[in-house]
Amino acid sequence: MAQIFHPSFNTLSKVSIFGAVFFLGAAVFAWDSLLRSSYNTQVDVAREQPVPFSHKHHVQGLGLDCRFCHTSVEESAFAGIPPTKTCMGCHSLVWKDAPILEPVRESYRSDRPIEWTRVHDLPDFAYFDHSIHVAKGIGCTTCHGQVNEMPLMWRTETLNMDWCLACHRNPSANVRPRERVFDVDWDPASLTDEERAGLAAQYHLKSMLNCSTCHR
Amino acid sequence: MHDQPRFEPLERTTLFADGRASRPRVPGTIARGERVYDAHLVEGKVDGALATTFPMPITAEVLARGRQRYDIFCSACHDRAGTGEGLVVKRGLKQPPSFHVERLRQAPPGYVYDVITRGFGAMYDLSDKLAPADRWAIVAYVRALQRSQNASLADVSAAVRERLLAEAKK
Numbered sequence: 001m002a003q004i005f006h007p008s009f010n011t012l013s014k015v016s017i018f019g020a021v022f023f024l025g026a027a028v029f030a031w032d033s034l035l036r037s038s039y040n041t042q043v044d045v046a047r048e049q050p051v052p053f054s055h056k057h058h059v060q061g062l063g064l065d066c067r068f069c070h071t072s073v074e075e076s077a078f079a080g081i082p083p084t085k086t087c088m089g090c091h092s093l094v095w096k097d098a099p100i101l102e103p104v105r106e107s108y109r110s111d112r113p114i115e116w117t118r119v120h121d122l123p124d125f126a127y128f129d130h131s132i133h134v135a136k137g138i139g140c141t142t143c144h145g146q147v148n149e150m151p152l153m154w155r156t157e158t159l160n161m162d163w164c165l166a167c168h169r170n171p172s173a174n175v176r177p178r179e180r181v182f183d184v185d186w187d188p189a190s191l192t193d194e195e196r197a198g199l200a201a202q203y204h205l206k207s208m209l210n211c212s213t214c215h216r
Numbered sequence: 217m218h219d220q221p222r223f224e225p226l227e228r229t230t231l232f233a234d235g236r237a238s239r240p241r242v243p244g245t246i247a248r249g250e251r252v253y254d255a256h257l258v259e260g261k262v263d264g265a266l267a268t269t270f271p272m273p274i275t276a277e278v279l280a281r282g283r284q285r286y287d288i289f290c291s292a293c294h295d296r297a298g299t300g301e302g303l304v305v306k307r308g309l310k311q312p313p314s315f316h317v318e319r320l321r322q323a324p325p326g327y328v329y330d331v332i333t334r335g336f337g338a339m340y341d342l343s344d345k346l347a348p349a350d351r352w353a354i355v356a357y358v359r360a361l362q363r364s365q366n367a368s369l370a371d372v373s374a375a376v377r378e379r380l381l382a383e384a385k386k
Contacts, residue, residue, distance in 0.1 A: 062292060062303050062304060062307070063292070063303055064292055065287065065288040067288050068288055068289060068292070071345050078224075078225040078226075080225075081226055085340060085344070086345075089339075089340040090304055090309055090342065092338075092340075093305055093308065093309050093310060093338055094308045094309055095308075096305070112234060113226075113236065115228070123217065123218040124217070124218060124219055124220035124222065124224070125218075125220070127217055144270065158267075195279075
């Protein structure tokens with residue numbers, strides 16, 4: 001009876017068993033890289049909007065405070081997206097005929113909100129509250145980046161769980177004085193470790209790693 | 217899991233014709249804890265006339281809050297000193313009058329409150345952004361700004377007077 005397997009299959013089987021380990025490793029690495037790439041996390045990807053609203057112009061150029069539009073950030077979980085009326089407060093007179101702002105005027109006339117594309121959207125199983133972060137001295141730019149330099153909005157952080165935990169493990173690394181929370185020019189390096197520890201004690205910051213802190 | 221069958225603020229829905237999950241307020245209703253029957257606090261009026269007094273005592277905290285809210289919501293047009301030369305005005309918005317003209321210096325607090333609450337001329341009202349107590353805090357701060365532009369050395373404490381005189385000599 002003839003042999004079913006040629007002797008060279010001995011080598012082939014050894015190489016494929018040995019190689020499978022590397023192949024699996026490479027596949028896991030590739031999958032992880034894909035999940036962490038900006039293709040998946042949208043980090044550094046400027047998002048299209050119905051009106052090309054520029055935070056750079058309004059914050060850096062005009063010096064508007066974050067809270068001028070995001071009015072509920074200090075009292076509520078949701079920072080607040082301004083009603084069209086806020087836009088029209090100036091744009092009923094400034095750039096009042098600009099074609100680029102027609103969707104704003106149309107929204108105001110018809111009382112139908114502008115449908116902005118949401119840039120920072122956590123999954124529904126993660127609980128997040130802006131007001132407590134603001135009250136504990138965590139600044140806007142810590143999570144949202146230099147919004148004052150963004151012509152269109154993009155993410156600077158992944159919003160992945162390991163990113164949340166990195167700060168929840170050691171929140172004092174990102175603390176700043178409460179009165180500087182909305183300061184887009186705040187330099188994190190302007191505080192020494194001792195000063196940060198002092199603020200952390202003053203604001204009662206503690207490591208919040210219980211699952212139910214965010215998954216409730 | 218990522219999108220559960222519940223609505224986040226301002227999310228879209230097919231449930232209502234206008235597509236809004238966050239519903240506009242039903243006319244004639246008030247929010248929990250909202251005070252509507254205190255005409256002095258909410259309307260800025262006493263016996264139907266613009267209030268000439270504040271509905272609460274003016275403390276250092278009230279002024280600090282007023283300054284913070286003023287800098288956020290008012291300074292873009294009125295500028296931080298209240299002269300009406302804010303950055304947005306330089307970009308083409310109608311220039312508001314300075315707070316330091318005689319007419320506005322003599323206006324009662326209820327007048328400033330009324331303008332914040334109902335708007336005036338090119339200025340839209342800020343009633344959706346500022347609770348009544350914050351509006352009154354801003355009114356108090358505007359009063360402080362008006363005083364500051366017409367203050368004399370006699371108005372400040374002895375310690376501050378010394379510092380100002382020292383600075384003036386430099």
